[in-house]
Amino acid sequence: MKNNDKFEISILAKKRSWYELVLAAVFYGIFIYLLGIVIYVLYLGISFILFIKLMTAFVSVGGFCFIYGLTFSATRDIIINVTDSVIITRYVVGSFSYDVKSKVTEFEYVSFFQDKWGEYGTNLWYVKNRHYKMFSFESKEAAYQFCLDISNKLNIDILDATERGNFVWVEKENLK
Structure with missing residues (x-):
């Protein structure tokens, strides 16, 4: 085997x-x-x-x-x-x-954001400004949990881009 x-x-x-x-x-x-x-x-x-x-x-x-x-x-x-x-x-x-x-050469970070329809989308970013659109969720918590799971498995950072112009890097050490 x-x-x-x-x-x-x-x-x-x-x-x-x-x-x-x-x-x-x-x-x-x-x-x-x-x-x-x-x-x-x-x-x-x-x-x-x-x-x-x-x-x-x-x-x-x-x-x-x-x-x-x-x-x-x-x-x-x-x-x-x-x-x-x-x-x-x-x-x-x-x-x-x-x-x-x-x-993909190297995964950089995963982000979640709110689109114009009120849904929360998730993107996997790689090679500077290129990204891969993953899934959309109805709630912010579901999108965040999905990004957290991907972030932990790929060992990359999370970016909270739900507020326009106010992007926040999520600290994984302070999480429960």
Whole structure:
């Protein structure tokens, strides 16, 4: 058995609730129904003008349904490989997944801030002014706890940027 010395931090998104999955199934069902109609009409051999009208409707309504199906069913997981300095973002829809890899030289700090919608976002900063947007939270405490966990695992500092123009470095020694 091999000794694996890789150190990875996995941040897995929560599972979708049942009503989000039902909505995604409805949107996917409409998309598949419209696709079936297009294939059936192509089989019948209709006029070119009717085909263009049908394709326009399919692209607009079918595209809407497919995008909202993805919105209600997709989850995003983050894997931070500390030994190889790679951030892997994994988008998952059902049993399908797609990985996006970002090469990082050195992690500097993690910050949390309040956006214009009142949510609290978290960023992982690296290489001077580059950052990786992680997750958004509804409460400041949840965003802070997430940043604290990441900070402890990566051994980096925390920046509280919730007040505009008044950024505060959080002292981890004084924490409970």
